[in-house]
Amino acid sequence: MSLASHDAAMTGASPNATASSSFAPILHVEHLSMRFGGLVAINDLCFAAQRGDITALIGPNGAGKTTVFNCITGFYKPSGGRIALQFGDPGVWDELDALTERGTRSASRGDGLLFLLERMPDYLVTQRARVARTFQNIRLFQGMTVLENLLVAQHNRLMWASGYTVLGALGLRAYARAERAAIDKARYWLDRIALTERADDLAGELPYGAQRRLEIARAMCTDPVLLCLDEPAAGLNPSESAELGRYLHAIRDEHATSILLIEHDMTVVMEISDHIIVLDHGQKIADGTPDDIRNDPKVIAAYLGVEEEEEVAEGDVQ
Amino acid sequence: MTHEASAPASRVDIVHALRETAITALIAFGLLLPLIGFNTVQNIHNELVLETRWPLLAAMVAIIAGGRFLHAILLAPWLARHAVRSRQHGEAAHPAVRGRFTRLLVPFTLGFAVLYPVIALSLAGTQGAVKWIDNFGVQILIYVMLGWGLNIVVGLAGLLDLGYVAFYAVGAYSYALLANAFGLSFWILLPVAGCLAAFWGILLGFPVLRLRGDYLAIVTLAFGEIIRLILINWVPMTNGYAGISGIPRPTFFGIPFNASDEGFAARFGLEFSPIYRTIFLYYLILGLAMLTAALTVRLRRLPIGRAWEALREDEIACRSLGINTTNTKLTAFAMGAMFAGFAGSFFAARQGFISPESFTFMESAVIVAIVVLGGMGSLLGVAIAAVIMIGGTEIMRELDFLKLVFGSDFDPTQYRMLLFGFGMVLIMVWRPRGLIATREPSTFLNAPRFSLFRARKAESAQPSLARERHG
Numbered sequence: 001m002s003l004a005s006h007d008a009a010m011t012g013a014s015p016n017a018t019a020s021s022s023f024a025p026i027l028h029v030e031h032l033s034m035r036f037g038g039l040v041a042i043n044d045l046c047f048a049a050q051r052g053d054i055t056a057l058i059g060p061n062g063a064g065k066t067t068v069f070n071c072i073t074g075f076y077k078p079s080g081g082r083i084a085l086q087f088g089d090p091g092v093w094d095e096l097d098a099l100t101e102r103g104t105r106s107a108s109r110g111d112g113l114l115f116l117l118e119r120m121p122d123y124l125v126t127q128r129a130r131v132a133r134t135f136q137n138i139r140l141f142q143g144m145t146v147l148e149n150l151l152v153a154q155h156n157r158l159m160w161a162s163g164y165t166v167l168g169a170l171g172l173r174a175y176a177r178a179e180r181a182a183i184d185k186a187r188y189w190l191d192r193i194a195l196t197e198r199a200d201d202l203a204g205e206l207p208y209g210a211q212r213r214l215e216i217a218r219a220m221c222t223d224p225v226l227l228c229l230d231e232p233a234a235g236l237n238p239s240e241s242a243e244l245g246r247y248l249h250a251i252r253d254e255h256a257t258s259i260l261l262i263e264h265d266m267t268v269v270m271e272i273s274d275h276i277i278v279l280d281h282g283q284k285i286a287d288g289t290p291d292d293i294r295n296d297p298k299v300i301a302a303y304l305g306v307e308e309e310e311e312v313a314e315g316d317v318q
Numbered sequence: 319m320t321h322e323a324s325a326p327a328s329r330v331d332i333v334h335a336l337r338e339t340a341i342t343a344l345i346a347f348g349l350l351l352p353l354i355g356f357n358t359v360q361n362i363h364n365e366l367v368l369e370t371r372w373p374l375l376a377a378m379v380a381i382i383a384g385g386r387f388l389h390a391i392l393l394a395p396w397l398a399r400h401a402v403r404s405r406q407h408g409e410a411a412h413p414a415v416r417g418r419f420t421r422l423l424v425p426f427t428l429g430f431a432v433l434y435p436v437i438a439l440s441l442a443g444t445q446g447a448v449k450w451i452d453n454f455g456v457q458i459l460i461y462v463m464l465g466w467g468l469n470i471v472v473g474l475a476g477l478l479d480l481g482y483v484a485f486y487a488v489g490a491y492s493y494a495l496l497a498n499a500f501g502l503s504f505w506i507l508l509p510v511a512g513c514l515a516a517f518w519g520i521l522l523g524f525p526v527l528r529l530r531g532d533y534l535a536i537v538t539l540a541f542g543e544i545i546r547l548i549l550i551n552w553v554p555m556t557n558g559y560a561g562i563s564g565i566p567r568p569t570f571f572g573i574p575f576n577a578s579d580e581g582f583a584a585r586f587g588l589e590f591s592p593i594y595r596t597i598f599l600y601y602l603i604l605g606l607a608m609l610t611a612a613l614t615v616r617l618r619r620l621p622i623g624r625a626w627e628a629l630r631e632d633e634i635a636c637r638s639l640g641i642n643t644t645n646t647k648l649t650a651f652a653m654g655a656m657f658a659g660f661a662g663s664f665f666a667a668r669q670g671f672i673s674p675e676s677f678t679f680m681e682s683a684v685i686v687a688i689v690v691l692g693g694m695g696s697l698l699g700v701a702i703a704a705v706i707m708i709g710g711t712e713i714m715r716e717l718d719f720l721k722l723v724f725g726s727d728f729d730p731t732q733y734r735m736l737l738f739g740f741g742m743v744l745i746m747v748w749r750p751r752g753l754i755a756t757r758e759p760s761t762f763l764n765a766p767r768f769s770l771f772r773a774r775k776a777e778s779a780q781p782s783l784a785r786e787r788h789g
Contacts, residue, residue, distance in 0.1 A: 073638065075634075075637075075638075122637045122638065123636075123637045123640050123641055123642050123643065124640075125640075126637075126638060126639060126640030127640035127642075132638070132639070133638050134638075135634075135635070135638070139632050139634060139635040139638070140632075140635070141627070141628045141631035141632055141635065142631060142632075143627075143630075143631050143757065144624075144627060144628065144631060144759070145759040145762075147759070147761060147762070147763045148624060148627075148759060148760060148761065151621075151624055151760075151761065152621075152624050152625060152628040152636070152639060152641070153639045154621075155621050155624070155625050155628075155639060155640065155641050156640050156641070158620075158621035159621045159622070159625075162620050162621055162622075175620075179761075183761070183763065186763070187763060190763070196763070196764075197764070199762075199763035199764055200759060200762050200763055200764055218639070219638075219639075222639055222640055
């Protein structure tokens with residue numbers, strides 16, 4: 001249905017239509033800055049993540065990538081700037097400035113919803129704005145089973161179905177049905193990550209690669225429109241990385257989920273990303289398709305430092 | 319081959335054991351010399367006189383050294399052999415055996431708890447049974463209930479609460495004050511006391527939400543002291559140290575347990591005896607404790623229970639999944655406090671008299687110890703720990719025969735704390751995660767959902783799965 005309204009916007013149903021159709025990213029970050037005391041971790045960062053794309057955020061160590069993630073997902077309050085996320089009818093983007101003026105968290109038009117993430121606490125970013133994330137150092141519930149991990153991710157829906165515990169404690173059928181649906185959803189994701197056999201084992205006992213997959217599946221169980229992955233390929237071997245790439249492509253293609261990821265493994269990044277943003281010292285230094293980035297002298301310089309001139313020269317020769 | 323090797327080895331073992339024994343004896347002597355060797359006594363002129371107790375000191379050191387020798391020569395080799403054997407057999411057999419044992423233990427314990435007054439009556443007679451049902455049964459069950467209540471906060475949600483006794487006090491004083499002021503019955507005030515305690519739980523929860531671990535423990539400890547000091551100092555309301563007496567006793571659906579014509583005994587054509595009230599109180603607290611257990615089991619399978627456990631595992635991950643950790647913590651605090659409130663109002667009704675003396679930090683420490691020793695999150699473990707800790711200290715009063723061994727002025731209850739500490743050290747060495755450390759998952763994917771069969775199925779399925787994975 002969002003596609004239909006998108007088409008309507010394209011055909012020019014309203015004066016703002018052309019503006020909204022050309023401006024329909026899922027995430028729009030403007031002039032974002034984050035300071036910790038005197039340290040400037042992010043300085044005036046602007047970028048957009050397109051709907052249905054895999055957008056990669058890369059950069060040398062300490063470039064501020066994880067800080068950007070923490071700002072988007074509400075774990076940090078940014079020192080300045082605007083982070084807007086939208087899903088449903090893209091026409092709601094027109095409300096952006098009015099929403100900013102109004103000082104509230106969200107605006108809606110039709111079935112379109114627009115959120116200003118910097119105004120929301122972390123759990124609401126996931127609950128309302130439907131942004132899910134994973135962590136650089138895996139944060140599974142190690143002492144709980146694989147299945148339980150996936151059920152905890154569906155907490156809000158189950159909480160509602162259990163009448164905030166009261167009806168569930170009385171043993172109402174509606175809750176039993178909701179729980180069965182939640183288990184079915186968990187089973188679907190377990191099948192996707194080939195962990196159905198180990199569903200009743202403790203999450204902490206899984207091999208490292210399986211834990212990475214499980215953490216992504218757990219994030220997907222929250223039904224996100226934007227999935228933020230912090231170094232999903234870290235610690236994986238090449239075949240596991242390739243499998244991860246296929247997995248992420250499948251998520252992008254089969255679910256209405258856009259992906260934003262931080263990654264150091266350039267093979268993975270170049271392989272799977274539709275769009276790449278390069279950060280260095282808290283600033284954006286490049287923005288484009290994998291091919292653009294691969295040949296960008298500024299990127300090469302940031303990554304290789306001293307060999308800057310040689311690399312540029314080499315690029316020129318080619 | 320092994321026989322030849324063991325002969326010289328055993329000689330070395332004895333030398334080693336003797337050396338260990340000598341060291342232990344030396345340490346014991348050094349420690350016990352000031353503790354037991356010297357004793358100050360007030361003589362008839364009110365002067366302190368230093369006495370020495372060399373025979374007692376020698377006996378103590380000898381016991382400790384002997385114990386160490388036996389440990390080195392018998393127990394340690396046996397444990398080593400046992401460890402090797404269990405390693406050879408593989409660990410798979412062990413949980414299965416324990417699983418069967420635990421499954422039988424639950425219905426057995428429950429049956430025993432229900433039949434306990436009957437057993438006590440038939441063994442000790444009407445006169446003797448009061449002590450066994452009241453001092454042991456009721457007392458232990460109060461702590462079982464408190465342990466289960468705290469288990470929600472500490473064991474499930476992972477919030478270390480050292481001021482739990484404050485909610486117990488709130489429940490007790492709520493019942494005592496409201497019953498004395500308005501003459502309301504126990505059955506009305508029981509939920510009221512629970513609600514008031516839950517309210518105080520939320521009130522405590524709000525300021526300490528940001529804290530975790532040690533910091534949370536310190537603030538909750540302070541909260542427990544604040545409540546106690548308020549009870550002591552707000553004399554017009556609480557009567558301070560003197561406490562509140564004449565608290566109405568619970569009635570059997572309106573029938574009081576007294577010697578009057580309207581009393582329980584007269585109504586049912588029985589001879590009056592305090593035993594009826596005691597038995598009634600026993601089943602009342604048993605029912606309350608079972609309510610706590612049933613609700614805990616139920617909540618563990620609901621999203622809120624899973625969220626509590628997830629919170630214990632990783633709070634940041636919880637927030638990243640859209641869980642409102644504030645509300646989740648507050649419900650844990652409120653739920654735990656509510657059960658303490660129930661237990662508190664029961665306590666007040668049972669005693670008929672309460673004072674701040676009953677709600678010291680020591681009580682909180684005992685309840686936390688019960689939860690930790692039992693195994694965080696395990697209902698059965700907590701119950702066993704409560705029986706050992708409370709029953710153990712109560713049974714010390716019964717060991718009068720020790721006076722024949724150690725002389726007539728020997729009082730076993732004085733060694734309560736010593737044994738308490740000793741037991742704790744033992745459990746922390748052998749079972750550092752508590753008596754029952756295994757956690758049963760709240761739900762299963764690959765096994766039927768009915769509990770008894772499920773556990774058996776999971777065990778039998780495990781080896782085959784393992785084979786598939788490895789082969």
